Amino acid sequence: MSIGYKYRANIIEKNNYLRDIDSLLKDELWASSFDDLNDPFETEYIDNISRDLNTLKELFNMNINDVQAKWENLKRIKENLGIYSLSLSEKDYPSSNLMWSHYSNSHKGFCIAYDIDKLKDSEILPFSVDSVEVKYVENVPKIDVNDIAHRIDFIVKMFGTKMKVWQYEKEIRLLYSTFGIKHYSPFALKAVYFGLYMDEQYQSIIIDGLQNRDIKFYKMNRKENSYEILPISLCENSRKIDEKLPLDLFEVLKIDHNYTVENFHILYKGFLKDEATLQRFSSKFREQYSTKEANIFIYDDKNILDLIGKYPLYGNDQYRLASHLIAMSTFDAPNDIWMYPDKS
Structure with a gap:
């Protein structure tokens, strides 16, 4: 720095x-x-x-x-x-x-x-x-x-x-x-x-x-x-954080920031992956780690790391990434969680 x-x-x-x-x-x-x-x-x-x-x-x-x-x-x-x-x-x-x-x-x-x-x-x-x-x-x-x-x-x-x-x-x-x-x-x-x-x-x-x-x-x-x-x-x-996320609950796979937003690609390791749980997780993650508006992409498998940011994706690569992207929370709707595909 x-x-x-x-x-x-x-x-x-x-x-x-x-x-x-x-x-x-x-x-x-x-x-x-x-x-x-x-x-x-x-x-x-x-x-x-x-x-x-x-x-x-x-x-x-x-x-x-x-x-x-x-x-x-x-x-x-x-x-x-x-x-x-x-x-x-x-x-x-x-x-x-x-x-x-x-x-x-x-x-x-x-x-x-x-x-x-x-x-x-x-x-x-x-x-x-x-x-x-x-x-x-x-x-x-x-x-x-x-x-x-x-x-x-x-x-x-x-x-x-x-x-x-x-x-x-x-x-x-x-x-x-x-x-x-x-x-x-x-x-x-x-x-x-x-x-x-x-x-x-x-x-x-x-x-x-x-x-x-x-x-x-x-x-x-x-x-x-x-x-x-x-x-x-x-x-x-100091920033006041009521409850910090346990470090064994997630792993940051990739950070891809630009001048307007931060993009976090996260492996979620928790057992429960329902909509309410992932919404709470994304909110706490923003509170603890983001420094400006942020998009949060949540995955259930780290083996797709090589596909994150790759463009364009075709065939099996596209299917693999879509299969393991379980949710996302966007900078313009931070209080919502989008399940993709619907795995709730």
């Missing part, structure tokens, strides 16, 4: 509105547009490519329609693109004094620890890569016509390059298809670190607002005789 840190200032706005805390409690983030990043070298990238295209057309009378179309498409993507910046850490906590000072209101704010992979699950992303770890360089990279045909190089140069003076940020950027408010899985949030000078009343609002979640809370403290700051554990919220 890769952890990214987001430093928040916790500035009190008009009418005592706590925007940063409100977004945290709503599982929201703001993916900025590329223009909002105020990259002073963006115009230089655009001018380089436009100039190269015009030169090829005017001097060499080349047909550049295909390249021009690709460039226009990339520009449209850039105009809509949303970017969410996180900071990596060499330690297992947000240890950078500079980041706390610059982005957390001089230690009066807080820092959120996210599971980066779960943040990436929030929507379809526009490229073959969904994040880019920023490279810090002395000179502005040249983006030209040749980069249009190599999307990865283009993405890294355009969206993942900053001046070396910013290297203390250790930034990783998540790329979304559009900018604006994004909602993420509640289970992407792993921990919250409170700054040295954060007011206790705001700490309490966050802790109380994130009940019934598996989240750890820390308070940053100075290390004695040092400029280093260290996290001290305050408390831990």
Whole structure:
């Protein structure tokens, strides 16, 4: 699990509105547009490519329609693109004094620890890569016509390059298809670190607002005789599960998740396989293991594992899978169980 840190200032706005805390409690983030990043070298990238295209057309009378179309498409993507910046850490906590000072209101704010992979699950992303770890360089990279045909190089140069003076940020950027408010899985949030000078009343609002979640809370403290700051554990919220499923009752055969739902393929080992029993099982499984909307497929034989996800299925393979799929519960009707075939 890769952890990214987001430093928040916790500035009190008009009418005592706590925007940063409100977004945290709503599982929201703001993916900025590329223009909002105020990259002073963006115009230089655009001018380089436009100039190269015009030169090829005017001097060499080349047909550049295909390249021009690709460039226009990339520009449209850039105009809509949303970017969410996180900071990596060499330690297992947000240890950078500079980041706390610059982005957390001089230690009066807080820092959120996210599971980066779960943040990436929030929507379809526009490229073959969904994040880019920023490279810090002395000179502005040249983006030209040749980069249009190599999307990865283009993405890294355009969206993942900053001046070396910013290297203390250790930034990783998540790329979304559009900018604006994004909602993420509640289970992407792993921990919250409170700054040295954060007011206790705001700490309490966050802790109380994130009940019934598996989240750890820390308070940053100075290390004695040092400029280093260290996290001290305050408390831990946990998901409340009244009755956990016995581990000998089932086996997870395969997990097949995508950006909208989780798909669990489960071998059920219980004796009773009636509709009511399997409905209770699927509900408890969701409560205990799913982190977002989920489809649950229940089987009575693990020997069909090689058929799960295989497409298309014909003849005997199709019959084998259908014979051992005993029930399913879908994400859009989680309180129902569908017996297939009817084995109640």
